[in-house]
Every structure is written in C-alpha cells, then in structure tokens.
Amino acid sequence: MADRLNINIEHLTRVEGHGNIVVNIAEGRLEEARFEIVEAPRFFEAILRGRDYEEVVHIAARVCGICSISHSCAALKATEAAFGVELSEQTLLLRRLAYNGEIIGSHVLHVYFLAAPDFFELPSIFPMIDIDKDAVLRAMRLKKLAYDLCKAVVGRHTHPVAMTVGGFSFVQDERELAQIRTRLLDAIEDTKETVRLFKELTVPQFERETEYVSLKHPDRYALYDGEIYSSEGETVEADQYQEVIEEYVVRHSTAKHARWHRPEYMVGALARINNNFEQLHPLAKEAAAELGLTAPCFNPFMNTIAQIVEIAHCVEDSMALIDAILQRGVQEEPLQVTPQAGRGVGAIEAPRGILFHDYEYNEAGKCVSANLVIPTAQNLANLDADMRQMVPQIATQTKDQITRQLEMLVRAYDPCISCATHRLTVKLS
Amino acid sequence: MSESDPQLSASANVETYQPTIAHITRADELTSTEMLLELQLDDGQVLGHAAGQFVQVSVFGVGEAPISVCSSPTQTGSFELCVRAAGNVTNALHRLEVGDWVGIRGPYGHGFPVEEMVRKDILIVAGGIGLPPLRPLINLVLENREQYGRLIIVYGARLPKELLFKDELDSWADRGDVELYVIVEQPDDDWPGPVGVVTVPLRDIDIEPAQTVVAAAVGPPVMYRFVAFELLGKNIAAENIYFSLERRMKCGVGKCGHCQLNNLYVCVDGPVFCYSDLQGLDEAVEAWAPPTAEAGGERQEPGKGHG
Amino acid sequence: MSICVIEHDELCALVERLIRQWPVMGPRQRKQQPGFYYFDWLRSADELVWDYVTTTLPPKKAFFPPREPFLEFSRPDPAKVRPITDQGPFVLLGVHPCDLAAIEQLDIAYSDNAADGRYLANRARTTAIIGVDCWPDEYCFCTSVGTEQARGPADLFLTPIGRGYLVEVRTPRGQKLLGDTAQLLATDEDEADAAYFRSEKQRRITAQLETTVEQFADILAEGGLTEVWQKVADRCYSCGSCNLVCPTCFCFDINDDINLDLTTGTRIRTWDSCQLPDFALVAGGYNFRRERWERVRHRWHRKFLYLYTQYGQPFCTGCGRCSRACTADINLVEVSNDLIAYAQREKRNV
Amino acid sequence: MTTQTKPRVAFFDFACCEGCQLEVLSLEEQLLDMVELVDIVTWREAMSEKSDDYDIAFCEGSITREADIERIKHIRETADILVSLGACATIGCHNALKNQFSMDEVLYIVYGDRAEWFDTIPARPISAVVPVDYQVNGCPASLPEFLTVFKHILMGKEYKPPNQPVCVECKLKDNLCVYDKGLLCLGPVTRCGCDAICTSYGHTCFGCRGLVDEPNLNAAQDVLAKYGLSVEEIVGKFRVYNNWPELSLEESQSDG
C-alpha cells in the first residue's frame, strides 16, 4: 500500500446531485474512505406537514427529477393505504407500465450517459458521437421510447401529471399504447445491441459479499409491489420497514446509514437480480447469460450490468402489460376518494433500489407527518464498506488509476443525491 | 359535386399575409437608435404608397412590425423606412446590411388628405419618431411647392443628437420657403436653438386658422393631448387637424383586432385620422392622458423575471 | 329549397359515407366527462353525437384553427417564403343554429374591406355543412339576439322528429350530398313534430336580454357605465377564456417559430383575446387598455356596439359559451342586464 | 455573439431535483442539433470536463445557503448571459415553502439535535440574488420554452415570458375546464407556456410557472371560496409554488 495518499474528488461528475469522494492513506494505513454528500438540504418532511394529500403527492414527486414516477407512486401507494383506497386492475397495470418506462429511462441514462464514458475513458457521452455514433443514437432512441411510454401513460416522464390518488386523471389512448407496443418490439434489437456493446467492455474485478435488500413478489419480478426481502432470508411486510431497517449515525459521515442483519446492505438493480433472478423475463435472462451475470453476484461494479438486464426485462414486461391492457380495453374509471385519518406506507423499487414513503394523515386528508427512506441513503454504508475493502487492494496503482476506479465504483451505484438529501447532508470539516 | 365553394374562393386572395421580398439597397445610421433603410422590391414593382401609409416589415424568424414609409410617393424605384430600435423586430432590422432581405406587405392604411391641402398653409408638427411618417408629406409639398401656401415645420426631439434627417433639416432651413422650428428638451453645449417641447414654438407661431391644415405625429401618446390643446387654442378647427397614430398591429388589414380604438381600426381607418373623428372617443383622446404613477406607464423589463 | 325526412339508420350511413370520402368534423362526447362535448375529426359515425347541448370550442376551429402555421420561410439568400396550403376539403357536421349564424358573421367580417384571403381559402375548403337543431341549456339566449332559427351556410339542416330528422335541403350541394340516401316525403305529422321540437326548444330558453339589441347598443354608446364595468372587472381574471370560446371572436396574433437550424421556420397565427392584459401594449410600455375594466368594456362594446354598427348585427349569437367557460362565473346575460338596469336607473335619476 | 466561434454553454444546479437538466438531456435529436450550435463546456450531471470560461450559463435550483450566493455571483460574473431554468430558479418552488417557518424550526424538524451542523437560509430564486437575462419557467422547465429561449439567445432576441394565464393554452387545445369537473385550478392566475400540460391530462394546474404579472387574486379568492376553502387554504394553494417574494401574496391581496 502507498505510504501516503490523499484523494479528494469534489463534486463528482456524471452522478445526480453533489457528492465528494474522500480517501486518506497515512503511514500505509487506510484512515478514511468515504462518499460525502454535499447537496443542499431541501427539508421535505418539514414542508409536507399540513399539506393536502393531493399536494403531498405532487410535492413528493419533486424529491427527484430522475425517479419522479417512483416517488409519485410511493406517495400514492402510501396515501391510498392510509385512506384504504382499492385500486382497479387497470390502474395497477397502467402504473406498472409507467413504472417500467421510468426504469428503462433511468437505466439508459445511467448506463449510456453516466457510466459508459468511463469504459471508453471519455469525459462524457458527447465525444462518443464521433467514436460510436450508433451507440449514441441507440441510447437516445431508447430514452425517447421510455419517455414516450411515460408520456402515453402518465403525461410526462419528469414529474408525471396524470396520476392521482385512486387512479388516473385521463383515459389513455389505446392507439398510442399500440404504437408504443410496436416501438418496444423494435427496441428488443437495441437492447441486444446494448448487451453486445457492454459484453466487450471490462468491468473491474472486485467482490465483497454483502446483504441484498429488495422487494419480492410471489408472481413476478418485484418492481411496483411486493414484500421486503433480505438475502439473509427474511421477509417482512412493507409497512414493517421501520421494525427491521435501522437507520444509524456513523462517525466518519454525517449522513445517516442503514443496516438490517449486517452493518450495511445494498439495494438497487444488483440486489433485485440477486434476490429475484428466476422471475426475470426470458429476454433478460438471455442478456444476463451473455453478460456473464449470475445470481448471486458480489461485484458492485456489476450493478451497471444488472441495469442492462433490467432494461431488457422491462422492455419485455411492458409489451406484456400493453397486451393485457389492450385486451381489456382502456375503460373510463371514476375516481372516488374519501380521505380518512390514518397512516400508510408505500414501498416500491425505484431504479436505484427500495424506496419507502410513509405518511400520516388527519381525517381532513392533511398530512400530519412524513418520513421518506431513500435508496441512495440505504446504499451509503455499503458503498463506504466497498471503498474500505477496495482501496487497499488497488493502493499500489497510480493515483489517477485509483481515482478513476473510485469514481467508477460510486457511479456504479448510480447514486441519486437529490433524493438522498431530502434529509441527509454532510458537514464539511 | 364541387369540392369548394366558388363564391368564397372567388374572393380569396389566398395569401393576404404573404409578404413580397425586398432587398436593402442602403442602410444608414441616423442616430444611435434610428436607422434609415432603403429598399427595393424584388418583383420590380413600385410600392405605390401615399404619404402617411405604412408597410408591414418582416424579419423572418423574428416577426413583423408596422413601419411608416418615409420617402416621397414620387420616389418610385425604391422606398425608405426609418426604424427606431424598440424591440425584437426593430432591433433585428438594425442588424441588417445592404444586400440583406426583408418581407414587405402593404402599403396599408389611409394617408394624409393631400388634395385638401392644396392652396392651404400647412403646419407640420413632429415629435421624435413622429418625423418619418410626415417626411413623405413634406417632400411632396416641397416637390410641388407652388401648389401650397406656407409650409411651417415644428420638430422637437429630446436631445440634439436624436434629431433625424439633419441634412434635410439644414436644406429646409436654407430654402426661403420653409418656416422651420427645431427644438430640443435637453440641449448640449453646442445647441444654438430653443429648448423645450414641440408645443413651445407652436405657441408663438402666427397662423391663419381658417387657411391652415395641420399634420402631426408626435411620438409618445401623451404628447398628442398637449399638441391638440395648443392647436385648438389657435382656433384651428378639429376638421383641419390630422394626426398619425400608432397602436399595436398584427395584420394591417383590420382583422386581428389589436389596433382597434373604439370603433376605428388604426390600420384601415388610419393611421392618419382627422382629429374631429377622434374627439369623443375615449380610447383615442382619453388614452393620451399622461400615465399616472400608479397606472404606471412603465412595464417590467423583458426577461428579467417577475418578483 | 326542399324538405324531406331521413331516418336514423340512413343518416348514420350517410355519415359513414362522408367519412370515407372526406375528413369530417363533428361533435363528440368527452371521454371522461359525459355531458361535455367538443368538435373533432371523426373516425366513425358512432363517435358523432347529434343531440348535444354545446361544445367547448365552436366549430370555427375547422377552418380557423386555434394555431395555424400559414407560411414557411427559409432565411438565407435566396429567400424562400411559401404559403402552407396542404389541406384539402372537409365536411362539417352537427352545427347548431347559433354556430351557423356565427360562421356567417365570420364570413362577413373576414370578407369585408381587405379580405382575409387565408380565412376565405380555408372556408372555401368547407365542402359542406350539415346543421342540426339544438337542445338548449340555461346559458343559451339565442332568442334575444335572433339566431334561434339561423340556417346561414348550412347545406342541409336537420330537425329531430319522431322517425328521424326533418331535412331542409338548402343548396344544390346539399341535394348532391344526400345522393342516393333514401329520402322520405315529409308528412304533415313530420312537420308538426318539427314545429313542436322548435317550440319546445324556445320554451327551454330562459336566459334573456332585457332589451332589444338596438336599445342595448344605444345604452352602450351612451356610456356612463364605468361603475358596472369596474364591478365586473373586480371579479374578472382577464384569462381570455370568454373570447377564446366565442364563435364570433376573430382577433389573432402572429408569431414566428424558427427551427433549431436558425434558418427555417414557420409563421403562425394564433387566436388572441382582447381581455389579456398585453393585447394593446406597444413597444415603449404604453398600454392602450391598461385597466381591467377597460378591457371588459371593450369586449361588450366590440360585440354589441362597434361590430353591431359596422355590420348591422351584434357579434354575439347567444350560444352562452363565454358564460359557461368563465372561471369567475361572469355571465354575459347577467352583466348585460345589470348594464341595462343601471342605465335605466341612471336615466330615471336624471 | 460572433458566429465564428461557437458560444460556450455551462449548466449549473443549486437546490433542486435536477429534473430540469434531465428534461434537457431528454431532448434527444434536438440535443444533437444544439451541440451543433454551441459548445457545452460544463455540465456536471452529464460530463466530467469543467470549464470556468463560458458565455451562457443555465442555472437550475434555488439559492438556499450562504455559499450558494457566492457561487451564483461568480457564475454571473463569468457568464455574459445567465438563464434561470425551472421553478426552483425562477420562483423558489417548494424549496421556499420552508420560508414560512423559522430556519431553526425546519432544521430541528428534519435534523433534530444535529441541526446546528447545517447552514440554511430562506430559499430564493436566482433573480433575487443576481440579475437574470432569461428565464424558463415550469416544474420541470418546459422544453418547448427552453428551446425557444435557447434560440432567442442565439439570435440575440429578448424573451419575455408569456404574460397570459394557462387558461389561454387550455382553450386553444380545446380542453375541458377542470372547474367543470368540480376541481380547483390555479390556471387563471398562472403564467402559461407549458401548453397547459396538466389540465390537458385532466389534472389541475398547481401554478408551477408562477403568477402572471397582474393576477386578480381577488377573483381567485372569490372563486376558491365557492369551493369552501378558507383564506389560509387558498394562500396555501398558491404557496405550493409561489413563495417568493415573501409578502407578494398578502400585498397583492390587499390592493385587490
């Protein structure tokens, strides 16, 4: 190990939000390796108090621009649970469809725009236009498809407009859905091309076994709904999250970390695939095989690869969902919501991992208290643990190489910092 | 069965709003904010305007603005526009150079009643950007000087450096047959002339009310009220006073509704109006009241956000 | 011209035939909101609703679209400016008397003076118009402005009767339109049915102006109503909804939209509203109708005074759309009657 | 701006959800067209290069910390043209909701006994700290307006955000007014430019683009009261987005 090494990457690029990487080696001993969040705090819990439930759902979407459909759905689920609202089959199908759209969009953004430049040793996707224009156009095509899919179902990708408590505020156009179905079919080739592209790239070899937490559903690969599951073999109801997931404060970081069975756990695409591999659609399993991803996989760098597998899964799943929706025909469904006092938890698999929204309402439907548990926050402890194990292993390399690998590691987690900072932040000493 | 209505299509000149292309043959900076453009229509046609008429000028991608033709109707090979940079279109016009092109629709509107002016004394009152629409009239009178009586020109500007057509002012002053009064509000050290607003020289001019026809265009709306007050005070009949007005305008042909003041359209009934037709119209005369502080003639600067 | 009867099935077949031949616009029911209708291009006859109350926007949108790109340009020399005329003929169905009257008024206003060639070319594409008599609601007041029996530019006009529709064939084009559609001779009973429908419709129209349109114009011309205008303005959002849903309003704005190449683009005309604060704003910051109440007054003046004086009819057909659309619940009939009452009161006091 | 060298563009963010940048990234082919016209030199979310030499700065997010003030001042000094992007940057958005409370209180609610570690000041739009040349409203920033502003900048044109309420676009699209469904809508007092997207999808307008220049809040109160809302609730509705300047609502209410 190097005798002295100081790495301080401020405002890491190509991640959502502001974060720093700090590594210190002194006298051959690793003193510090951590990821700090320096995003400005936004106080969602404070501002949601007293808000009408419709406003709560609207504001909650604004926690994050990348996964606003996740936050909307989590907020809707929590509110619907609090009010005891039963959703129609159609609403569920449509929400799951929009949800797939968000996962595809978010993963494509991460895989191509944020992570891929690392593999090509480029600063961003823009110079890739000259190197592999097809890849850039493919990325844009896939993202556009995800975008249009969301538009067809919920009106807009970033901060959806058509989801309300109890259902939808408009009736989706069947012809538009059918067109999306055709484009999804065409997109299979693009997902296969994506697999081919990444197959050629070298993912850093690094392994550290940890606990993987995700939702689990008896009938399908869990994204929109399910129970909380740990790879340590325990399953609990979603609204029991506070019983098992313990948020705690650590010395070296002021951000809250989370633990369950182990001192740290991982959430996100890799955790989901590790926990629910068998439920992936065939196209996704094919992609996994080609990319060399088998469950369980203990290499956090493979999270990016797991996202590619999930893109394939969601493309196939969306087609099945559209088929189911078109077969039933899109019906006009009246919205009937009567607020009542109570608490509700919405647990959902956001692109970056399991997400909890927890609200308490009074009988007028005004928010009394709110708690949001964000995937990126849950990953922080695990990320620090990875860094602590990885730095000594690569400490003999040049500082540039170390820096690059640390950046890649953090990016592999696809951290979403504006989400995390609804409450977390770091005091810079 | 006929596919379209012959009655309707007979009268359909499909492209009322299709401009003719014109190229810029001269572009002179008159002041820091005014530019004189000389234009030629590509189709070789003569614009054929009357004194006081305007055209709709297009800078494609930016928009269209109504601009008075400021050259004499007898000048036929080309025509001139004097443009003050006031917003997007006018600023874009300022950036154009010789050889560039614009779109032209028109000429539109009613000009000055030149026939009625024959053998009369003519009093021209121009304030600031009001001079260009009056210039064709002045030129017309000068070209046929013998047909008219006195020609009195009162021209006011804020600053000496804002005076338009300075050479012409000099040449008018040099002619024995033009009574020219030029006045500025804020003189500089070199300014030899009088100081004040246009109504000041107006007060001291001796005229024969029954024999005089007035043509006026005076920039900011509030000035019209003061000018009208002065002129009526000189016993000139409202029927003999003509004002050229400005309003917001989109179509130029009495359709878009923007330039309407009471029951009149500035674009087709004006821009030159007989004052007697405006009296009693609260959206003409009343609107000339000086903007009070809380009615706030001032607006927010564009693009600066609100609050 | 002539009168016949057409049964429901035949009418349906006629519509199907028209849809196969031309783009057809007609009233449809809103998906999520039963009882609310809008004009749209039809894909099949069963989307069409004949017995609707009113639509949000009037059918003028068929030939005077809310946003109409009308010129294409390319900036670099040699300059290219080309009119956009890629649309063909179409058919308009299910137009109520008030809207037929409005189309007639627009035709007059847009042919007047320097005619608006763009509008007229679009109207010339209107292959045929089929009108239908209507089912009024509490906002309708066509009887006060005399449009309840308007037929205007309709080629065919339908009145619901027991066994289908009584058809007034008004033009040779209307006759051709019917083609081989089975037509029955109208019996006395059919005529009586239609007369009953009309009287029943009249009976249902309860909103009413308290004077004739002539007297109303005089009252407005007289002026001195500022107090009433200000009261209305206190509640008015200046959102423009009233103008934008009006079948006779025809003000517009023109703007350029340039593409990302910064050289090509289109010129677009968009419906405008005199109630919007910047409608009469000019460069330099002068706003010729700056106060809200001045704009409110202008709306009434334009409809019931200026255009009335110019064309001999008020530019209001009593359709009630503006009152339905107003989010601040300003009702055209109520305000008009307030004005009338105020003027009468003032007169008494003098 | 000369056409010889392409203008240099930078993107920055302050407290926000970064949804506006994401919207720009989702422009797809148009993004490629944009890159033809300008050089993007700084964009933390999308690229690793950084440059402190740029002509046009697009800034999203609200100013919520003392340090942000220094940062935005530096950006203002560097850039010829500063554009505020999205509701957080133009009107304060939800960030400024906390301004209704004392900063100590919000810190305590969220961070408990660790409150003193954090620096937070009442949230404000960028224009409250430095002059802004162009603004793109909306939450997220509306893409058509972003492109319009982008083109205006390159053509040297001024851009005045439309001073018309959302109702105008709603009507042009022939939407059913949500009032007809018995729902409340802030459209009549909210600046348009979003193509009435929310109401087009059957939802109500939350006012994310800020108020028009002279909203008739008097009328708004009247109408909203019809729906049985108290004045506080009405103000609360406006405040989902419109929180800056602090007193604007109360003031405009009193002058009606």
Ligand SMILES: Cc1cc2nc3c(=O)[nH]c(=O)nc-3n(C[C@H](O)[C@H](O)[C@H](O)COP(=O)(O)OP(=O)(O)OC[C@H]3O[C@@H](n4cnc5c(N)ncnc54)[C@H](O)[C@@H]3O)c2cc1C
């Ligand atoms: C009959 C007539 C004759 C005119 N003659 C001249 C002239 O000879 N020289 C000259 O410099 N100016 C003249 N003007 C004023 C000139 O038209 C405006 O300054 C110009 O329209 C401003 O447009 P803009 O795009 O530069 O400004 P912006 O402020 O960007 O204007 C935006 C829009 O507002 C409208 N608008 C703003 N101000 C006016 C205005 N005063 N009149 C009409 N529409 C306006 C236009 O439709 C324009 O598209 C005349 C106006 C009229 C009505």
Ligand code: SF4
């Ligand atoms: S003014 Fe109102 S009632 Fe009259 S035609 Fe227009 S929308 Fe209908």
Ligand code: SF4
């Ligand atoms: S839905 Fe809202 S924005 Fe649309 S017209 Fe109605 S009040 Fe206005």
Ligand code: SF4
């Ligand atoms: S409708 Fe209202 S809330 Fe929706 S985008 Fe437009 S301004 Fe924002």
